[in-house]
Amino acid sequence: MRKPTVFVLRHLLFFSFTFFATIVRSQQIPRQEANYRSFVINATRFPSEEYFDYIIVGGGTAGCPLAATLSRAFRVLVLERGGVPYGDRNVMFQEGFLTVLADADAYDSPAQAFTSEDGVPNSRGRVLGGSSAVNAGFYSRAEEGFFANSGINWDRKMVNDSFEWVERKIVFRPELKTWQMGVRDGLQEAGVDPYNGFTLDHTTGTKIGGTIFDSFGRRHSAADLLFYSRLSNLKIVVYASVEKILMASNSYPGSHKSATGVVFRDRRGRCHNAMVRGNGEVLLSAGAIGTPQLLMLSGIGPRNYLSSWRIPVAHDLPYVGKFFYDNPRNSISIVPPMPLEQSLIQVVGITPSGAYIEAASNVIPFAAPARTVFIRTPSSPLYLTVATLMSKINGPLSIGSFSLASTDVRVNPIVRFNYFHNPVDLEKCVNGTRTIGDVLRSSSMDEFKFRDGLGNREFRFIGPPLPADQSNFEVMADFCRRTVSTIWHYHGGCLVGKVVDGDFRVFGINSLRIVDGSTFVVSPGTNPQATVMMLGRYVGLKIIRERMKGK
Template sequence: MDVWLWRLILLSLVGILFCPKHCVSQKDTGRKYTFMQNATSAANISYYDYIIIGGGTAGCPLAATLSQNYSVLVLERGGSPYGNPNITNLSAFGVPLSDTSPSSPAQRFVSEDGVINSRARVLGGGSCLNAGFYTRASPHYIGEAGWDGRLVNESYKWVERVVAFKPPMRQWQSAVRDGLMEIGILPYNGFTYDHVYGTKVGGTIFDQNGHRHTAADLLEYANTNKITILLHATVHRILFTTKKVADGVIFMDAHGLEHRAYLKQGSRNEIIVSAGALGSPQLLMLSGIGAENDLRKHNINVVLDQPLVGQGMSDNPMNAVFVPSPAPVEVSLIQVVGITNFGSYIEAASGENFGGGSTPRDFGMFSPKIGQFSKLPPKQRTPEALAKAIERMESLEQEAFKGGFILEKIMGPISTGHLELQNTDPNENPLVTFNYFKDPRDLERCIQGISTIEKIIDSKAFSPFKYNNMPVSMLLNMTANSPVNLLPKHTNTSLSLEQFCRDTVMTIWHYHGGCQVGRVVNSDYKVLGVDALRVIDGSTFNYSPGTNPQATLMMLGRYMGVKILRERLAAKETK
């Protein structure tokens, strides 16, 4: 066996032996890494082998892997997740998403479609904010991406040793699971991380104590002598030589002071953008890579005329039905999924008081406090309408909040949109359009998904959690027309499923695209037309992997880190 391959195996064994799963499941919630510091303490000028822009879901495992052999700088615009119970505890889900302050770990944005959304602003990225579902991509997805199946599997396992757990299955989730099987979403695949047709119980990043484990925890694998993480470090621009070679970045600290980081001299050193589906195309544009006419409108010097940057933006539409329950319901996020053969995924969440309110009156991951607002069609979801809904929600009786939601998410999706700069401030959101249901096939999948939810609600397995005098048509009308996604306004008004899909569409926070493989980057995630620059994150996806992308994003960070190490080791051996 080649020497370089033996070295990689040894590195992997070191990670297993010295960072087993138990060593991170008992960590002090207030601890921080010794290599993590605020950007205010950074040198004015510094040099590294790799500069990673964004310490998110893909960026953290990528940095940990590359640091085994090379010096790595991670520039994260947000703060630390450690010591923040609103990130750590399942019971506090929604608190960060409802926080719209400039220091929030979730930065709210509203797409041009009118759907309210959030982007991560914290070390660990979206894994610090999401509902925790953990599931791998399908073999078909892996094959289409051209990934090495063996390395993919090894990379998933590397991630799972730290962050993945089996969820507790209680009454509500069990009823949804049994209802899916009763109506024919088969076979039943039990508990598995794999993406397979039928009904399954997936993984979760919440442990048995309800504590969240995130991509930031994968930094336990890092070589502490070769990695530096700077928090509250906002990158304004990537720097290029006259030969279109990326060689440095300009970033600002929390005090607004400018710093520069450069690549050390070395033919294989690189800058890697991992700033997310909004941040990565935005930063490429701010750095002069984008459609020339658009860049010149903002007085940006053009490095490369690349009109495909920001194109192919997609967000998987989510539609949900609220089901009031006559029986007590546990607090649960996503645990069960029905993977249908018509392109829709059926999932559920339940319980009250996990949406971030100061009182128990809340709807969790479907609360208007976090922007999930199905009462009005997207374009009518104004700040005033949201405030009115929240006020009304606070006045409802506690009994009104007993129940849960069954949702469907569209596979893909097929519909796409675009992203463009609003201004040249990297702290501001770009303008993004997702074009929900523009392709009629997405709308048809939604209709079939809602029809499937209707059957679950009417199933024998789900009957303990449904009032007998509430037909599904009333539940649909309640979801679409109530003041706060709950109480019926027009119980005699029929609502077509097509209109229901359009009027109640929300995000499931799985947006992607903007720097897609084959358009902006090649199969090795190198940016086409320039050198020493890659993009490795969800902006490269042509469609969302499986029912939740976070496992695949963490896998991709590890996968590409190993590939890069292998390439460099092989190059040394051939010299």
């Protein structure tokens, strides 16, 4: 048995290293943080009206690469409802991931909380960089099925070039530590084969994916892609809540209306107009919730529904807000017998049965009784280490619903995701949770169990453990329903083929496109941020090509 003094010293060394690493990181002021003020202004400083070639609503995961690309050739305005991530240590370092989500109810939080009608808490990005500034950082390219079933005639060379453009700037290879290595080995023992090592491609088996956290644990969100921009052509306005898309009718009969600009409000309540000039366009990149909401508030959506809200109908588009999806997550969490390093998603097991297994470990300040295994470091609270295994499914097929809660754009819409309404989703969840059970029974997990006085080993669970009888489908299905949560991968609401065409132009409205995950007919399969960033770059290149050809 390990001597108590050695056990305590191990804890002290771990927390001393963590404290020292945090101090080192805090001294590093990179170019991004030092220079963002050169192209970002507060909405209160925006003139009453100004003209641009392109107005991008939403400086998020798609909006930032879109703006960076278009600014190389055109004058671009980005309107972001939140602030900037730089300077917020909880946003900028992986240790703050849970803190940001826990504080999402705060008025000025970079993540905005909402709870679906399913009763599942969720959140959406409200900061420059969007959800890429508040997520778990995992980066992996879309599966092949996404491109085949998306309704888009993709230029695959341009897709690949766009991925690489993103990856050169903000994607890193993670260094696996204790928990991630244990999960990697456990997945292989559980038969999630082959082992593919480090790859950014979506491949069946066990793999290490990319991350937007560097070796210091510092986040590199989509906002960092703005440093590809031609800054003289770019203006980014933060704390700007866009309330309405402005439209004008063309003079000749039967012609479509055209988007001419937007109205937005600053934090002092003053309204501003931003207008497009010449052949310019309004580009919506407000996300799967913000984009259909803004369309409806602008009078673009189902006629009868908008009329019930007394919103003047500018264009009847019945599928706005329809075909809305969220990917369910089911997980188990344990307290290990030793401290673990902070790690977010790095290793993933992609199974042929349609389930993906991911893992994270979090070091959490915790007020615990003195007799626990956690120790007190100098001038620090107690720490609780929590290790998590989670399952998500490819798809999903269950269709949710979307409706307005208010005509105030700052109020979250009402959403219901109908988790597991489609039985195929439920079957995939059962397969995934059974795979978690296989991983937990692997010898690679033994070191994460506590030993009792008789020499037996057992896990210390936080929350419900997996059912003992994992062969019983109904028992496992009940576990899926009882423990469902979100993995923040919602999409849809403005689908290709129903709201936008294959070039992401809104049907029936000129000079208006949607460039974000609301257009996705199917999920990218893996965590979507890589695909959404690629989309921003890809559409920007397409627009430049169109303009050069005179379209």
